Amino acid sequence: MTSFVLFGLAALLGTGSSFSAAINGLIGREIGLLKATFLFLSLGTAFSALLVYGLEDQLGLADLASIFTHRPYLLTPGLINSVFIIIIIRATAIVGTTLTTACLFSGQMLISLWLDHVGFAGLRVIAMTPARIAAVGVLLVGVTLLSLSRQPSGSSGASGHAPSVPEKALRKPGNLYAILAVLMVGGLLSAANSLNAALGKAAGVFTATLFFLGPGVLLLPIFSIVLTPSGQNLSLKSWRPIYFIPGILNVVSIAGSVFLIPIIGVQAMVSTVFTAKVFTGLFLDGFGWFGLPRSPITGLRLMAALMLSLGVFLSSF
Numbered sequence: 001m002t003s004f005v006l007f008g009l010a011a012l013l014g015t016g017s018s019f020s021a022a023i024n025g026l027i028g029r030e031i032g033l034l035k036a037t038f039l040f041l042s043l044g045t046a047f048s049a050l051l052v053y054g055l056e057d058q059l060g061l062a063d064l065a066s067i068f069t070h071r072p073y074l075l076t077p078g079l080i081n082s083v084f085i086i087i088i089i090r091a092t093a094i095v096g097t098t099l100t101t102a103c104l105f106s107g108q109m110l111i112s113l114w115l116d117h118v119g120f121a122g123l124r125v126i127a128m129t130p131a132r133i134a135a136v137g138v139l140l141v142g143v144t145l146l147s148l149s150r151q152p153s154g155s156s157g158a159s160g161h162a163p164s165v166p167e168k169a170l171r172k173p174g175n176l177y178a179i180l181a182v183l184m185v186g187g188l189l190s191a192a193n194s195l196n197a198a199l200g201k202a203a204g205v206f207t208a209t210l211f212f213l214g215p216g217v218l219l220l221p222i223f224s225i226v227l228t229p230s231g232q233n234l235s236l237k238s239w240r241p242i243y244f245i246p247g248i249l250n251v252v253s254i255a256g257s258v259f260l261i262p263i264i265g266v267q268a269m270v271s272t273v274f275t276a277k278v279f280t281g282l283f284l285d286g287f288g289w290f291g292l293p294r295s296p297i298t299g300l301r302l303m304a305a306l307m308l309s310l311g312v313f314l315s316s317f
Helices: 003-029 031-053 061-070 072-093 097-118 130-149 165-170 175-201 205-227 241-263 266-287 298-315
Strands: none
Touching: 003 031, 003 072, 003 097, 003 241, 003 266, 031 072, 031 205, 031 241, 061 072, 061 175, 072 097, 072 175, 072 205, 097 130, 097 175, 097 266, 097 298, 130 298, 175 205, 175 241, 175 266, 205 241, 241 266, 266 298
């Protein structure tokens, strides 16, 4: 019963993350990418700080300084998290939730095989097996099927039939760059999550969440100067309640991962979250919610989702 509850929680985290990415894409289109990212991180940081203050035994500054002095690499996830978020938000707006999710977790799974093999960051060593290696190929096939199946509804040529799917999904440079970028981010994120779980064991779940999100609040103003010619004002002229949702969901997702990974393991966590996100993404894209490009739930897309799930299943052996 306990295992069922834990895996159910992991699945809920995956569903919530998929909604968070979709809503973030909507917010990014409304107020701008940098503002959306800054808002996302600021709300998450504030919420994490409240949780640390209210629910966690706080470490003193000397204790935190000791942790980061002896293990400075534990600060890395927070320093690069804001870059990850920018890439993911932008990719979601370009290629949709399902393909972004598939590429992100395929990248994670590819690197997770190696991380498990070497026991990265003190994790349990899991040797590579033929089944786990085969899972890599199955995952890539699933990502390819999703890419080929991406065809926004309502697009048709002069002759009355839709343009070829490969042209729509693969020939646009923006789509290809987005896919490659998210695959790379997925690989790096897998290592970052492992390091953050290690920080959670040393300093506490919500403290690790705070340090994962907080540095981005300081770095985003710098990014706004570097990425825009005259810098971008990060203040908001208007506000909608929906803007709260991604930041809160992200805190829940990060804290949940930090809590669950030591209990059910990295592979089980990635597998469960991945499956929930892909199938949630299918429906988000299928209905075109939150202004996403609409991609109908076709047989090819369902086959792709099943292939991705099979890849996750094989990778656990």
